[in-house]
Amino acid sequence: MAIVKKKAVGKHAYYYLEHSFRKDGKIEKKEKYLGKTIPKNIEDVKKQFISEIYKSKWFDEFDRIKKGFLAQKKLMPASAIEKEKESFMIRFTYDTNRIEGSTLTLRETAELLLEGIAPKAKPMRDVKEAEAHKKVFYEMLRNKKKLSMQTVLYFHKKFFENTKEDIAGKLRQHQVAISGSKFMPPLSVEVYPLLVDFFKWYNYYENKLHPIELAALVHLKLVTIHPFSDGNGRISRMIMNLVLNNHEYPLFNITYEKRAGYYIALEHAQTKNNETIFLQWFFRRYIKENKRYAEQ
Numbered sequence: 001m002a003i004v005k006k007k008a009v010g011k012h013a014y015y016y017l018e019h020s021f022r023k024d025g026k027i028e029k030k031e032k033y034l035g036k037t038i039p040k041n042i043e044d045v046k047k048q049f050i051s052e053i054y055k056s057k058w059f060d061e062f063d064r065i066k067k068g069f070l071a072q073k074k075l076m077p078a079s080a081i082e083k084e085k086e087s088f089m090i091r092f093t094y095d096t097n098r099i100e101g102s103t104l105t106l107r108e109t110a111e112l113l114l115e116g117i118a119p120k121a122k123p124m125r126d127v128k129e130a131e132a133h134k135k136v137f138y139e140m141l142r143n144k145k146k147l148s149m150q151t152v153l154y155f156h157k158k159f160f161e162n163t164k165e166d167i168a169g170k171l172r173q174h175q176v177a178i179s180g181s182k183f184m185p186p187l188s189v190e191v192y193p194l195l196v197d198f199f200k201w202y203n204y205y206e207n208k209l210h211p212i213e214l215a216a217l218v219h220l221k222l223v224t225i226h227p228f229s230d231g232n233g234r235i236s237r238m239i240m241n242l243v244l245n246n247h248e249y250p251l252f253n254i255t256y257e258k259r260a261g262y263y264i265a266l267e268h269a270q271t272k273n274n275e276t277i278f279l280q281w282f283f284r285r286y287i288k289e290n291k292r293y294a295e296q
Contacts, residue, residue, distance in 0.1 A: 003017070003018055004016070005018045070248060092253045095255050096234050135158060136158045147239065151239075198222065265278045265282070
């Protein structure tokens with residue numbers, strides 16, 4: 001997060017932007033001189049400053065990943081591409097639902113979604129929500145429309161129409177809390193106006209932010225608004241991948257095993273109102289998960 005710093009030199013005051021970040025285990029700082037007064041468009045200046053830092057630190061690596069990903073895709077037969085999508089779908093479905101409390105194992109998820117074999121002695125709700133997630137995933141891959149309120153509501157409806165019909169595709173009308181988190185989501189009366197602002201933000205920044213930054217912020221902003229009674233994490237992770245897919249970047253799965261770091265990054269970003277905390281976690285994980293493409 002860029003903050004404004006004031007430096008006094010004699011009787012004169014000068015203003016700078018300062019941003020601290022961790023690199024190779026050490027804290028580094030970057031500064032940008034603003035002048036003797038704070039610009040009226042300071043928020044835009046902050047975003048540009050952060051973007052310049054990210055470009056040098058992260059964005060070139062993201063672009064190498066995309067280049068390697070697309071090059072490998074060109075060499076793969078159609079059947080191999082479909083197999084890779086299928087493998088990702090199974091793992092993504094398992095992890096995103098497991099994070100939200102599903103009892104299905106990875107093997108049970110695979111058997112269910114590939115062979116139609118439902119596990120014994122497991123809640124039918126978990127089974128149906130895994131099947132629904134598979135359908136939404138493939139719809140997401142085919143969806144080339146601009147991200148909209150309609151898209152989010154439609155995907156949410158498809159997630160829960162067979163298990164929680166009373167909330168499927170409906171914005172919440174009551175207060176909710178996040179188990180284990182210090183962050184309290186907005187009041188229900190704030191949800192719709194916040195979503196309107198969210199889509200205004202998206203439409204403005206869609207072609208101004210790097211696609212990886214855009215995907216991460218879409219996830220963070222949507223899950224922070226917490227528009228639904230249930231399924232906010234799942235819908236946010238799906239829409240995140242919609243953004244990545246539409247910009248032809250590799251998809252990103254947040255694994256159940258790595259959920260602790262994910263929870264911490266989300267909570268700190270939300271309670272401190274500091275997006276860069278989540279962005280830096282996201283950037284590091286995305287590169288780690290996809291570094292094989294950059295090494296080609």
